[in-house]
Amino acid sequence: xxxxxxxxxxxxxxxxxxxxxxxxxxxxxxxxxxxxxxxxxxxxxxxxxxxxxxxxxxxxxxxxxxxxxxxxxxxxxxxxxxxxxxxxxxxxxxxxxxxxxxxxxxxxxxxxxxxxxxxxxxxxxxxxxxxxxxxxxxxxxxxxxxxxxxxxxxxxxxxxxxxxxxxxxxxxxxxxxxxxxxxxxxxxxxxxxxxxxxxxxxxxxxxxxxxxxxxxxxxxxxxxxxxxxxxxxxxxxxxxxxxxxxx
Numbered sequence: 001x002x003x004x005x006x007x008x009x010x011x012x013x014x015x016x017x018x019x020x021x022x023x024x025x026x027x028x029x030x031x032x033x034x035x036x037x038x039x040x041x042x043x044x045x046x047x048x049x050x051x052x053x054x055x056x057x058x059x060x061x062x063x064x065x066x067x068x069x070x071x072x073x074x075x076x077x078x079x080x081x082x083x084x085x086x087x088x089x090x091x092x093x094x095x096x097x098x099x100x101x102x103x104x105x106x107x108x109x110x111x112x113x114x115x116x117x118x119x120x121x122x123x124x125x126x127x128x129x130x131x132x133x134x135x136x137x138x139x140x141x142x143x144x145x146x147x148x149x150x151x152x153x154x155x156x157x158x159x160x161x162x163x164x165x166x167x168x169x170x171x172x173x174x175x176x177x178x179x180x181x182x183x184x185x186x187x188x189x190x191x192x193x194x195x196x197x198x199x200x201x202x203x204x205x206x207x208x209x210x211x212x213x214x215x216x217x218x219x220x221x222x223x224x225x226x227x228x229x230x231x232x233x234x235x236x237x238x239x240x241x242x243x244x245x246x247x
Contacts, residue, residue: 001170
């Protein structure tokens with residue numbers, strides 16, 4: 001989507017604020033001993049309170065209001081009976097719509113006290129995210145983002161999942177462009193246009209560069225014991241840099 005009018009910006013900022021609030025409420029509510037289903041039910045209540053709709057349910061019939069991934073799970077984890085434990089690495093991904101505008105956001109965090117390496121990974125992911133974020137300026141090439149993310153990860157001793165990317169968003173959960181790569185793609189000459197709306201989401205890994213689909217047909221996970229952290233925000237590209245709708 002290209003945001004062109006004041007109404008576009010207002011609608012995008014409204015849904016961005018709603019889902020950011022749901023994300024933050026879920027993070028704050030996450031405690032050892034609760035199930036991922038209980039956490040997701042909180043999201044369902046908040047969607048209803050705000051008159052918003054869960055995008056995974058609306059568009060794909062996903063079996064949950066949000067995606068909640070734990071430890072070896074990387075993305076699209078189905079809320080269910082899994083019990084969250086002290087020290088778990090949890091990713092919460094929230095996407096939704098209101099008045100035909102969409103936004104998508106996510107964050108990885110460690111529950112309570114845990115392995116220092118997980119805290120370091122989450123800190124590095126935020127730093128890597130910020131380095132890529134600085135490249136979203138109208139008129140530049142989209143692959144500059146992937147170059148910055150990949151280099152920032154390498155500099156810190158991490159890798160990037162190459163088969164998980166960001167995407168266009170705004171009028172649906174997935175608009176053009178289809179991919180916002182987190183690694184350098186030399187043949188991607190897409191130019192960032194003023195008002196372009198994107199979901200930007202680096203996945204930073206301790207070892208592997210690939211995630212694999214599990215038997216449930218939804219969840220993506222690592223198979224070699226790698227840890228992966230993600231941060232995602234919906235942004236609007238401008239000539240002065242990105243406007244984040246989901247802070």
